[in-house]
Amino acid sequence: xxxxxxxxxxxxxxxxxxxRLDARIRRAAVAWPGSWGAGTGTVSMYxxxxxxxxGISDRSVVAVTAGQSLRGTLxxxxxxxxxxxxxxxxxxxxxxxxxxxxxxxxxxxxxxxxAWVGYYDIRRRSGFGGYAVADLSELDAWAAxxxxxxxxxxxxxxxxxxxxxxxxxxxxxAGSHHGELRLxxxxxxxxxxxxxxxxxVLHGTPVPEWVLSGPTVDRIRAxxxxxxxxxxxxxxxxxxxxxxxxxxxxxxxxxxxxxGAELQLYDDLPSKGWGAxxxxxxxxxxTPEPGGDRRRYGINVPGNLDDPVGAAAWTxxxxxELYATLVRRT
Amino acid sequence: MLTTLTLADLTARTGxxxxxxxxxxxxxxxxxxxxxxxxLLVIPIALLxxxxxxxxxxxxxxxxxxxxWHWVPAAGIEALRAGTGGNPHTLVADPGTCxxxxxxxxxxxxxxxxxxxxxxxxxxxxxxxxxxxxPGTYLIRxxxxxxGSTPRFSSFPHAxxxxxxxxx
Numbered sequence: 001x002x003x004x005x006x007x008x009x010x011x012x013x014x015x016x017x018x019x020r021l022d023a024r025i026r027r028a029a030v031a032w033p034g035s036w037g038a039g040t041g042t043v044s045m046y047x048x049x050x051x052x053x054x055g056i057s058d059r060s061v062v063a064v065t066a067g068q069s070l071r072g073t074l075x076x077x078x079x080x081x082x083x084x085x086x087x088x089x090x091x092x093x094x095x096x097x098x099x100x101x102x103x104x105x106x107x108x109x110x111x112x113x114x115a116w117v118g119y120y121d122i123r124r125r126s127g128f129g130g131y132a133v134a135d136l137s138e139l140d141a142w143a144a145x146x147x148x149x150x151x152x153x154x155x156x157x158x159x160x161x162x163x164x165x166x167x168x169x170x171x172x173x174a175g176s177h178h179g180e181l182r183l184x185x186x187x188x189x190x191x192x193x194x195x196x197x198x199x200x201v202l203h204g205t206p207v208p209e210w211v212l213s214g215p216t217v218d219r220i221r222a223x224x225x226x227x228x229x230x231x232x233x234x235x236x237x238x239x240x241x242x243x244x245x246x247x248x249x250x251x252x253x254x255x256x257x258x259x260g261a262e263l264q265l266y267d268d269l270p271s272k273g274w275g276a277x278x279x280x281x282x283x284x285x286x287t288p289e290p291g292g293d294r295r296r297y298g299i300n301v302p303g304n305l306d307d308p309v310g311a312a313a314w315t316x317x318x319x320x321e322l323y324a325t326l327v328r329r330t
Numbered sequence: 331m332l333t334t335l336t337l338a339d340l341t342a343r344t345g346x347x348x349x350x351x352x353x354x355x356x357x358x359x360x361x362x363x364x365x366x367x368x369x370l371l372v373i374p375i376a377l378l379x380x381x382x383x384x385x386x387x388x389x390x391x392x393x394x395x396x397x398x399w400h401w402v403p404a405a406g407i408e409a410l411r412a413g414t415g416g417n418p419h420t421l422v423a424d425p426g427t428c429x430x431x432x433x434x435x436x437x438x439x440x441x442x443x444x445x446x447x448x449x450x451x452x453x454x455x456x457x458x459x460x461x462x463x464x465p466g467t468y469l470i471r472x473x474x475x476x477x478g479s480t481p482r483f484s485s486f487p488h489a490x491x492x493x494x495x496x497x498x
Contacts, residue, residue: 047432053398257366278476286366287458290351300476315473316371317438318364328359329366330458 069178081199081206110149217244257326263308286329360462394433423451
């Protein structure tokens with residue numbers, strides 16, 4: 001390892017530290033069989049207080065709140081689009097920057113390393129500890145970096161450091177009881193640096209600039225990425241898109257609980273990627289906009305649903321029969 | 331609170347905002363059936379506790395045992411933290427009448443929580459106005475849409491379409 005580039009040696013050091021800390025965590029879990037450890041899926045369905053009060057072990061809750069949720073926000077929501085944007089900007093495919101091969105760039109994430117540093121640190125502060133003393137001081141070094149640095153690239157006798165972003169726009173992640181966030185900004189980059197570099201993200205979906213400034217039916221149809229397409233359609237407006245794209249109407253029916261409104265089920269255009277095309281249910285809001293009209297929007301539904309009411313029911317996990325009894329939609 | 335209220339009454343009591351163009355002087359309709367507020371659905375829990383034979387691992391909607399209910403205070407609690415703009419759906423009720431829990435098992439994984447109320451409870455949202463919930467126990471689910479290209483059809487109940495959750 002002494003002959004490796006500095007960055008690779010540091011990465012190996014980080015991996016070693018995390019492996020040792022993980023091993024201590026696993027050992028501690030075995031040593032405390034009394035409390036009910038629950039899978040992260042189960043814990044995620046509860047808010048943190050409810051989970052603890054329901055008898056789920058506090059370690060499992062911390063694993064979700066300080067582990068999974070923090071990681072989801074920092075790595076999934078913030079690092080991923082930035083890495084993609086950076087990769088595009090320097091013209092290479094930045095799929096995996098933690099390469100151990102001689103070529104390939106290893107990036108250290110500074111503040112975004114809080115995703116793992118924070119988790120181990122919170123566990124320690126909560127008294128779950130059990131880490132080795134030498135590992136504690138090594139963790140402190142990474143913590144100091146997470147507190148003070150943006151992304152950095154170490155080399156022999158030289159370290160390139162980037163400033164942190166000056167703006168970050170987020171929104172709560174729907175359905176998260178543990179504070180998870182995602183990026184969103186409709187008026188410009190969702191994360192931006194002083195030199196103008198940044199990433200455009202709408203509701204957690206990284207999008208090209210044209211989605212923000214000029215979505216058109218043609219650009220949307222040419223777009224391969226289904227998530228980008230959806231974001232662009234939302235920007236353009238569903239009615240404009242359905243009209244412009246010439247989607248075929250499968251069926252329509254009155255909307256339960258929403259007098260005067262129709263549910264319309266369309267065949268989606270065949271996607272350029274693989275997979276069967278789905279359908280789109282175009283619905284009308286129950287409440288009017290300030291201008292008086294009611295907003296219409298499309299919901300992607302599976303292609304095997306033939307009945308508009310059944311499709312609406314699917315979006316809530318109900319049968320069509322049950323959904324048809326809807327008393328009132330606002 | 332078994333007397334019905336207008337939206338004006340409710341906003342005055344709770345201090346919560348409703349967008350100006352929404353009619354305030356009409357009594358808020360109260361129902362014990364299924365109702366929708368934007369992307370939220372309120373479902374009487376009894377309608378969901380029906381046996382479905384979807385295979386050995388199917389479990390019905392159930393509240394955690396032991397249940398962990400929290401009283402809904404007069405100022406209300408947020409049932410759903412919404413996306414952009416941060417407009418929440420707020421659950422309000424007279425103190426001591428309504429309880430809420432996030433400890434719910436939902437095989438569809440759409441549940442935000444459950445409420446049980448002995449008086450009329452209200453869901454308020456700035457863009458959707460108010461919805462009255464009659465005494466009873468209800469599940470609140472959020473909405474999903476299909477995401478990604480290939481749905482998987484299987485009798486195994488946990489193999490579902492890749493889904494995305496919808497927010498206002």
